Amino acid sequence: MSNVLVFLHSNYLQHNAGVEKVVLEQEHLFREKGFDFFAICPIPQVKLIFGQHLPLPTKEYLIIKNGKEEKRCSMSELAECVLKITWDAVIIHHLKNYSNRTILLSVLKTLSDRSPIFIYIHDFATICFNHVLMKKGIYCSKKKIGTSFSKCCDCKFYLFSLLDHRFYKRLFSYINFSGIIFPSDVIYKIWHTAYPNVPEKSCKIIPHQKFSQDQARWEYTDVHEVKIAYVGYASPEKGWTFWKLLTTKLEGIMQYRFFVLGNTNETIPNMLYEPVSFLKSGKDAMVNALKRNNIDIAVLWSRCPETYSYTFYESYISRTFIITSVESGNIAHMVKKLRCGKVFASEMDCLRWLKDVKQVQDALNEFHKNNLYRPIELIPNDEIMEIIKTMS
Template identity: 30%
Template sequence: MKKIKIENKKAVLSISYGNYFKFHGGTDKVIQSHRKVLKKKKISYLFISPKVRKISENKGFFHFWEIMIDDVCYGLVDSNELLGIIGTLHQEKDVEIIGLHVHHLLRVFIPDVKIIWDNIKLPITMFIHDYYTICENYFLLRNKEEFCGGEQVNKKKCESCCFYKKVKKRAEGVRSLLYEYQNRIIAVIPSHYAREIWLIAYKEFEDRAFVVPHLELHGSYKGNMNQLKKRNKVKVAFIGLQAEMKGWEIWKDSIRNMDRHKELEFFYLGTGQERIHEVQNIEVSFQTMGEDAMIKTLRKYEIDCVVLWSIWPETYSLTFFECYASNVFVITNENSGNIAAMVRKYGNGTILREGRDLKKILEDEENFKNIINQWRNGCQYGPERLVDNERG
């Protein structure tokens, strides 16, 4: 291992499923924002993610951590080696670990977590980005189809689900871990909607679960609010991950055979590679273009409407707030969790029941344009800027 360099005398030790520079999800974006906030406060970021390696045919598989310090990767270590590195940093450079963060337990070997927590007896801040701590099927969709509720995995609730046998043991392990360290864990949850669901499974954490939104909304953005004239096409986009759970398949079904609807112009904004006839793909990545890449793109192309059709109850949805900050009308469904909750709160969209309702609203072009114009008449502007919430 190369010689370790660390920027500050204080550090946070953080765990998640993988290198936050290599993944494109909301969790990774939040981790990057935390790193930035801590750096500003002169606190270093010691980040570990799980790796499994086969040492030899005889010895089988072993669990390791990939270790990054202040965004520099130093390779693989086991839990005891990690503790040794932390001890050396303390002895030689007077570095003190001041906090333990957990962003995700996906692929994490629970005994390794316990080794760390038993040796570093600090409060543990657990950030709830999805429902993995309830079920390994962290979208909480029975058979990938319908929301199954926030109760813990159990036979009565889950026996009819295709995931039950696979997730049962892991769910028990994660639940036991949280209760073993309950007196040290603080759960930080990004929305009231997600907190209500999470506490169904972890009601004993009622006094230890706090809502801290990822973002603060600053200023007022007044662009992209002109009335759509008869000659204007309505620019409709799907943004983010091309994933079934995000509504990608429903989006494709809804715009199929829409060539004849000349008043609509379709876009996809994100990093997905699938292409659809009559849809303009625009690459947008916060990893390569900066954290405000989506807002800049939505504003640049003056997107009128975005379809955020998550079929699972989102805990927050950064994409919703990117749309809100671009004065984009949002179409979602009643099962999308915090997306639907925020549309109700800010009034910047409509909430439909099912996929065929989405196709129906798009096909009636004149009425669709009137709906957007009526909303714009209200001049309910979104924020000029989205700022990382330093309390998170």
């Protein structure tokens, strides 16, 4: 039996987020090809200190085998367990919340000497403890990527970042990775400025999904009532604050209807809410919600660079017109590349555009005329599995 070992930062069977979706899709892909799929994640402990939820040292780790929780163990027990198994490959997705990092580094080094080992760069956690690179609600790395005293000394994450960055520098110098994997060229370019000494030949761009070759033709109809949706998890870095401003400023425009497709604990009046979860409804849950509600415009206003963005690709194949910020990373890049929306320099520019209803309707009608075809579905990318098979 072939075995694959995965490290990540949370239980992918319970958490409805991007990294967890990648791991869940990989579990299905590997198991379909006859692999046993093992995943390890910390069981985090958090304490409220001075109004901040801060992580405590992790004492226990969870081992998941083929989609079922198998057992809990300490780091030393975990080391003993994983080192006695022969692995076809080891994949690191995330190392947030791992304690006992001296033991962890030793384990990863031993595993790398025995098996191909890969690491995914899903976010900016290898650069800063605050994985979205935001300081006081603003993206803080426009001019300089990385941790420095002059830029970061007044940031609440600075001391944690110093410790984290020391660990990750050792990790990338200590272990000869078979591949450092980035889901987009956008994150690769940002990340490589912080790790310029990592050889480019070690880095691979592998998007999480592929478009199906089969396409569907959409019927063209003129847009009169415009359905505008916030898509995804409601958080400030994803644009929730701007969404609340947007719906307030546009309140009273009769041609607009507002939707929230995703998960939020906050309710705004005069809005349709639909919780969306790939854990409950499958990998196409958001695509189905967008199509079912006939959404015309998806608001993907990330305030820091997105490294991939499932919601972008889900919105794209649902033929929604996407509006986003110039700071949204891979979203802005793909909107421009695929000509599937508008990228705005500021919130005020976006609001001015939306207030002109006829301009919006004309833009949507033109968009629909020029986009009659879309891929039928998004397919999980199996490229990493193919790479591993060639190395076995």
